[in-house]
């Protein structure tokens with residue numbers, strides 16, 4: 262996972278301080294507020310969204326602004342204390358460093374480091390750390406506290422006078438001022454084994470066991486949804502932040518938002534899906550975090566299948582070691598349906614009209630049988646220059662089974678700036694109204710439509726069938 266520290270800057274004065282901080286923090290990236298801050302590594306438009314995305318992606322955050330703004334922006338997503346990255350507010354003139362969140366993940370260590378760079382004191386407020394001179398909860402990287410949930414009580418007990426004994430080798434505690442006693446009631450255990458922590462005990466597991474799988478690369482096949490980032494699931498946003506390599510069509514990469522300079526973009530217009538899938542595995546097998554971008558849902562006429570198929574046929578054990586995940590997105594049919602009402606509210610089928618990968622006969626058969634069975638339809642890949650006659654033929658088949666006034670929804674560029682949505686009747690549907698950026702929804706015999714106040718129509722297919730209950 263990429264965990265480069267993110268330095269967020271809102272003012273020109275802050276940028277000077279940010280450069281100073283960056284000079285002492287390897288791999289950190291300066292994000293500047295668009296139009297206010299010039300010369301940052303990357304820019305952002307909305308402070309709240311940016312800090313929340315970075316936080317959820319696990320990046321240490323150094324905000325060159327007030328503690329109040331920082332906390333208020335994160336308040337809605339503060340949940341899991343153990344999992345959060347360090348978050349600090351630094352005065353934009355560099356005069357003070359305030360650790361705010363991420364006590365179990367080294368915020369005080371980072372605060373001291375930044376304070377040393379700026380030559381000011383760090384505003385440490387953690388009583389256990391002030392008293393014992395160490396952040397017990399933040400061991401070096403090769404150790405992991407397995408039961409952080411017990412830490413608060415453990416430290417409170419020490420502050421209240423209980424003594425502690427150490428089992429195993431804890432070099433980072435050598436200089437600490439812990440109340441040590443061979444018969445201590447509290448126990449700090451350092452081990453490479455998987456042990457369950459007892460009461461009054463903190464267990465630090467050394468990397469011999471915990472890091473067993475950490476060279477493992479990761480491949481995430483994600484769906485962006487139709488386009489608007491509001492329709493992108495949070496797990497996808499997080500994964501995009503964490504990615505080291507991003508693969509996909511250039512259009513989708515642009516849709517996915519902005520990337521940091523440390524992220525590598527592999528834009529492709531390569532139509533060979535299997536080739537792209539193999540490229541993704543090759544990268545991930547070297548231990549990198551790779552994201553493969555699809556629009557809509559990655560499992561609907563998109564990259565997830567090619568990726569899994571490539572894995573199925575791969576005899577390279579390194580590919581099978583890769584941690585593979587598929588993250589869903591809102592597919593075009595669902596996005597268009599929701600804009601128009603609920604035309605897919607009853608049984609429906611999704612058919613791609615592209616005969617690039619399947620024979621046209623099977624498409625005709627499916628349309629005819631599904632139309633006869635009175636399914637509603639969503640048609641993807643409806644028409645293109647090399648495939649001009651297929652859509653007219655599909656319309657002809659539909660008209661055999663559906664009445665002329667059957668509602669048809671044409672959704673084009675749904676969720677994108679050029680979005681259009683029209684509801685027409687089957688008898689008025691012509692291929693000229695449709696292109697590759699359109700999804701066509703054709704109603705069943707029960708699909709109804711009526712005018713919406715303010716223009717347009719509501720279209721819906723009732724949940725019931727036959728006679729109304």
Ligand code: SAH
Nearest residue numbers: 557558561592593641642674675697699700
């Ligand atoms: N994985 C995508 C579908 C890829 S197939 C998804 O789940 O949405 C490409 C087809 O999807 C296009 O030809 C078009 O029919 C449809 N499509 C994709 N995005 C669309 C959008 N934003 N608006 C309308 N149709 C879209």
